[in-house]
Amino acid sequence: TDVEQGLAARYGVRSLPTVKLFRDGQVVDEFMGALPAGAVQEFLSVHVARESDTLREQALAAHAEGQGETAVALLREALAQDPENPRVPLDLAGVLGDLSRFAEAEEVLRGLPANRQLDPDVTTMQSRLALAR
Template sequence: MSQFSFDVGLADFQRFVIDNSFHAPVLVDFWADWCQPCRTLGPLLEKLAQEYQGAFLLAKINADREQALAAHLGVRSLPTVLVVRDGQIVETLTGAQPESAYRQVIDTYRARIADKVLEQAEAAWHEGRQDDALTLLREGLAQDPGDPDMKVSLAAKLVERESFLEAGKLLRSLPENLHKVEPVAGLLARVAAAEATPKGVDTSAFDRRLAVNPDDHAVRLALAAALLEAGDYERAAEQYLEAFRRDRAFENGAARQGLFKLFETLGNEHPLVAVYRRRLASLLY
């Protein structure tokens, strides 16, 4: 017996299986000493129970000792694994199955981190607690970074707050097959429109000084930094790249470092990053 698996009989079936199933799926493993496949399956299920750390629970029942319980639940051969969720048997796996089959039923019925997070975040957002909603979704993604539903929910809220950079990074990190379906396609279009809007940064003082001396690398780098800060990413990239072309060694490669900072800010999925990585590489090689 461990924290996530336990031996069960008729007397404690309600407490260990039925009651627990309202919090997590319970795999009920019917086994017997004489059953050779059971000897292989038991350790496999124990391993999964430890790996999933409570995402499901394992209840082990000796079918020879609990014949009445096995008969009541319709167990006619060994090994048999019943999947119990919310007090009901939702799956029956008869005979020793490949590990992938048990993983599939566990993943199908376990409570996702996202389910609770999305519910709480939507409630907070509609109650006017927008910062709380964003925090909940960011914390949820820290626990499950690949969940697409939390990414889309967070991105949609960031777009409403006009935080287009973070929203764009989230949306572009989604699988490409989602980029053309709603709501992702619409959100990406709004992000792209915001990115294409001219930014309100006054570069006239920089432009005058560069017109007098195009090789004033400090001024060009200051211009690039100002454009980056203002969110005018393409013009910032152009200035960093031009500074690198003119003097790649200036201030220990500050132009190249500026480009890398811009790439990090945008994220690898942003289309500008691919363009300017190639242009940088062409200057290097």
């Protein structure tokens, strides 16, 4: 922060280490403080495009067009292809919830690893499903 004071001020860096992830020139995520290697990998995995994301995009487009069952099938295929993609289970739970298949949606979320159970996106989805019931 001493060497690049202008840059630090521009992006609100107050302490080191501060990690900011940029996409298309915009900060999309960040964390402050040292993290173990596994936590950094998990942080990055949420933002790195994967092959299964193509199926996700197709599924979300199908869902937006009212083709919920097609979306579910594509998301299940994406999950089978890449069970480590952190975005797929949330999308699948969301589509299942929109189809009023709440038990299946909750089962998908329960299948997540323990370290993901407290993730804000997961708890938000759990709340959304609980309210929709």
